[in-house]
Amino acid sequence: MVIKMEHGDLEINLKVLKKLAYIATRESYGPVNIASESFFGKLFGEKEEERIKVEELDNGKIVVDLYLEVEYGVKVSEVAKNIIENVSHVLKTIGGCEDVEVNVHVIGIR
Structure with a gap:
């Protein structure tokens, strides 16, 4: 993602936005675990982020x-509404994103 600034362009890697989304999700009320959608992700235990x-x-x-x-x-x-609002807010204010869509898929309850 590239943001036009007064003295040039600022390029933000998607990994940074992913980290911001992770932090905003963990700070929200309700989620216990960020789950993997793939079978191999569940099997081999990839990191939550x-x-x-x-x-x-x-x-x-x-x-x-x-x-x-x-x-x-x-x-x-x-919980889903809260997470959507938190992640959108963080990506817009800290990440500099103008147009953000957040989709929350609840795949389990613990």
Whole structure:
């Protein structure tokens, strides 16, 4: 992702945005685990941060996909809404992204 600045361009790697999304998700209420969507990811235990998908579309839009396990007894819709707001806010304010789409996929309850 490239941000036009007064004295030149600033290029932000998608790994940085992934780290920001990870931190914002962990600071949110409700998620217990960032789960892997793939069988091999579950089998070989990839790091939580690596399980977040961040991609930049041709029009500059940033799309974040989170696969989560949530705590038993929480209202899933409220947890998802909270995470979407937190991740979007962090990516817009700290990451400098203008157009962000966050998709929360709840794949389990613990």
